[in-house]
Structure formats: structure tokens, C-alpha cells
Amino acid sequence: MSDDAAKASWLAEQGRKPRERLVPIPWSQIHSLPRREPIVGGLLDRAAMSVVFGGSNTGKTFWTLDLCASIALGQEWRGRRIRHGAVIYIAAEGGLGIEERLTAYRMHHGVEAADVPLYVIPEPIDLCKSSADVELLLKRLKALPAEPHIELIVVDTLSRALAGGNENGADDMGSFVRHCDRLRMETKAHVLIIHHAGKDEARGARGHSLLRAATDTEIEVTKSDVSGVATAEVVKQRDKPSGDKFSFALEPIDIGQDDDGATITSCAVVDAEQPAKQSKTASLPKTAQIALRALAEAVDECGQPAPSLPQIPFGVKTVSQDQWRDQSYLRGISVSQGDSAKRMAFKRASEQLIGANRVGIWDTHVWIAA
Structure with missing residues (x-):
């Protein structure tokens, strides 16, 4: 089944009629186009795509999970309005370790997981080589409760979802972007991709440039070597101002004991003051x-x-x-x-x-x- 046919089938099952393609719309009627629908006020929109990237051990997964939990719980995040909805977290990297991080969030905030529409898929996914995994994922998503609507799909990380593809190759990265486009267009959810920074951190996320061209929102996570405070900065925002910064620290949380009686520790995200700009390596030989x-x-x-x-x-x-x-x-x-x-x-x-x-x-x- 082609992507267009699959999309038409999905919409038909939802009782919705697909909009005809390539129809010229007069300027006087341009207001009839669908308006932006934010899921995080001033930051992330429905049916859009974002990339959260940074170096190793900067806290980008913790930060993203903190945002995911707020959406699934329907709670305000950093003073911004949230559209309550279901969240799908594809933990292709780190897999089962996500359970400890979510447990730390629950314990830190004193919330219960029962009836919270946050779903975890703790296994790799192929969003590059074929459409088989995308079709299976869409089938699984259709089987979930219709309410609340799926508002966010997270892919953690891009490199694992490429299934051995070449990040620097236009063909493989193009295939990845097309599969993400299919996910967001057929579900109307925002697709957020967690990615690694390149060798030269000043040049942003690694990989072929068409990823950045396709991205609506790009967020870089860095961490101060001195204070340990991390900052998520919006470095690209299509049709919105960029530059917003969200500084945070990771607070250790004891979540239990293992079979040998050793304490199991994870972390929760806490707000922090923005650290002063510093050179990451200038003081080193x-x-x-x-x-x-x-x-x-x-x-x-x-x-x-x-x-x-x-x-x-x-x-x-x-x-x-x-x-x-x-x-x-x-x-x-x-x-x-x-x-x-x-x-x-x-x-x-x-x-x-x-x-x-x-x-x-x-x-x-x-x-x-x-």
C-alpha cells in the first residue's frame, strides 16, 4: 500500500475526508487553511517535527521525558499551556532504563501512573530501510483508546531508528524524514526526535543537512562543566522567535533496591538558574x-x-x-x-x-x- 493510500485509509477509518492535493487557494480564502494548534504554548505545534540534540550526558532524555509527562498528565510546563494528550515514547536507545527514569519522575512529583496516557515502546524501530515498522506502529496506535488524542511521538534516538543507515547520506536521511512525515501527518501528532551533536558542536546536530531543513523546531541541550546545570535552548523555530532557554539540573532520586540490596538511583529534572556562558574546552591544553x-x-x-x-x-x-x-x-x-x-x-x-x-x-x- 502506498503512503497516500495508507493515509486515505486511516482518515476514512476516522470518519475524516482527506483534503484534495495541489488545489490552488485564492489569497482571499487563505484563512480557510487549518490554524496552528500548539501542544506546548509557543514551543511545539501539532503535526510538526522537532529535534532535541546535544552531547552525551547532557540530560536531553531526562528533559524530554519531563516534557512528555506534563503533556500526558495535562499539567502546565514551565509556565506554558499544555494540550493534554497521549504520548508515545519509542525508547530505541536505552530501552528498559526508561522505567527507572519515569519512576523517579513519579516519586519526585508524587503522581500515580494509573490512567496516564503515556506509552513506552522499549525496542528499536526501523524508520529508514522500509515502511514495515511504520505501518506496524500505525496499526498499534490505532488500537489505543481514541481519547485522549495522541499529541506527541518521541523517537529516541535518530541513530538507532536509522537501523544502520548513513546519517550523512541524503537517501537514508531523506527516507527517515519521509517516515516521520507519515507518522505526523496520519496521526496529527508532533514528532520529536532525540539526536546527538556532531563532532564540531558549533555546527549543531550531526548528519545530513536536510534533517534541519525539515525540522520546525530545533533545541540544543548543553551542560556547564562548572555548575552541572544544563540548558535546553531553542536554536531554530520556524515562523516563531527562537532563543528561549530552559535551564535545569538533575536531582538524584533513590527509587528502590536491586536483588543484591544495592540502592537503585535515577534522577528528576528540576528548574535551575541559567549558567553563565562558558567555553567548554578553552582552558584545556x-x-x-x-x-x-x-x-x-x-x-x-x-x-x-x-x-x-x-x-x-x-x-x-x-x-x-x-x-x-x-x-x-x-x-x-x-x-x-x-x-x-x-x-x-x-x-x-x-x-x-x-x-x-x-x-x-x-x-x-x-x-x-x-
Whole structure:
């Protein structure tokens, strides 16, 4: 079934008639077009698409879940009006860990999950290679209660939803965008995509530029190395002013114990003052800057959830020291190509980063420190 046929079938089942395509509308009748319908006042609209991106360990998933919960609960968010509705959260990355984060939210805010229309899909999805997963997802969504209406679909993250596709390729990214368009057009929900920042953070989200061209709202999440406060800043807003900032911190919440009696800890989002603008790497020697960027890239590409150990912060992703070292070599940490010179440069840079509390290390595990 083609995308147009599937859309017509969906609308027919909902008792709605699809609008005829490519019909010229006179200026005098332009007011007859559907008006914007915000789901978060001044920020996100129905049937639109947004991207929330940032580096590893900046809190972008926590921030997004906080927003999702407000929509599902029908509660005001950051002083903005919310359109109450169902939320579909596709946890393609992190999977079952989302349960702990939602439990922390419930405990922090004192709310019950019963009858709250927030649904989690804790498994990968293919939004690139074929339409099979999109069609199955639409089928699952049609089986949900008709009320409240689905207002938000979250894809966490873009890289996992590409199912091995090339983020920098126009064909694969174009296919991803088309599938997201189908989701938002057939459900009239807002589609929010969680994504990673590129190697050069000043250039925004990584991947082919057509993603940004297709995005209505783009939000960058950064984190202060000094205060630990994170800020979600609206860096693109189609037909609306950009520049809004939402600063927040993560408050640890004890949510229970594991089978061995160890405390399980997650975090809840709390409002925070906006931190002063600061250089993320300017105070570091050049080799340390290279090593820090190499670690961020290694974590993005092959990081794994940290084991449950008291010496490692909850929720971070770690890589091995060998993975960090290999990535630092690839990024040219030493001008000399000799093995001895590269080893010495990496040793010195890693010691500087660990000593400055920019990098955490325990046994064979390495992570970016808050």
C-alpha cells in the first residue's frame, strides 16, 4: 500500500475526508487553511517535527521525558499551556532504563501512573530501510483508546531508528524524514526526535543537512562543566522567535533496591538558574581538548550503559580505555606518528582530564564527568 493510500485509509477509518492535493487557494480564502494548534504554548505545534540534540550526558532524555509527562498528565510546563494528550515514547536507545527514569519522575512529583496516557515502546524501530515498522506502529496506535488524542511521538534516538543507515547520506536521511512525515501527518501528532551533536558542536546536530531543513523546531541541550546545570535552548523555530532557554539540573532520586540490596538511583529534572556562558574546552591544553572530543565521539559511537557500581555515576555511558585511546589516536593527538609519542601524548592528556574532573575512570570504564 502506498503512503497516500495508507493515509486515505486511516482518515476514512476516522470518519475524516482527506483534503484534495495541489488545489490552488485564492489569497482571499487563505484563512480557510487549518490554524496552528500548539501542544506546548509557543514551543511545539501539532503535526510538526522537532529535534532535541546535544552531547552525551547532557540530560536531553531526562528533559524530554519531563516534557512528555506534563503533556500526558495535562499539567502546565514551565509556565506554558499544555494540550493534554497521549504520548508515545519509542525508547530505541536505552530501552528498559526508561522505567527507572519515569519512576523517579513519579516519586519526585508524587503522581500515580494509573490512567496516564503515556506509552513506552522499549525496542528499536526501523524508520529508514522500509515502511514495515511504520505501518506496524500505525496499526498499534490505532488500537489505543481514541481519547485522549495522541499529541506527541518521541523517537529516541535518530541513530538507532536509522537501523544502520548513513546519517550523512541524503537517501537514508531523506527516507527517515519521509517516515516521520507519515507518522505526523496520519496521526496529527508532533514528532520529536532525540539526536546527538556532531563532532564540531558549533555546527549543531550531526548528519545530513536536510534533517534541519525539515525540522520546525530545533533545541540544543548543553551542560556547564562548572555548575552541572544544563540548558535546553531553542536554536531554530520556524515562523516563531527562537532563543528561549530552559535551564535545569538533575536531582538524584533513590527509587528502590536491586536483588543484591544495592540502592537503585535515577534522577528528576528540576528548574535551575541559567549558567553563565562558558567555553567548554578553552582552558584545556590542545592535546587534552583532542582527547576529550575523542572520548565524546567514542561514547556516541560505542558507549554502553555503566554497570551498577557506586563508583560510577548513574545513567552515564562508558567506553573502555582502549576505545578512548584508539579514538584519540585517530583524531591526531600527537603530531608525531611514532607509537611512543602517541602513547605519551595520550597519557599526559588523560591525566590532565581526570585531574580536572572532566573525565571519570573506574577499573576499565571511562566516561565524561558532569
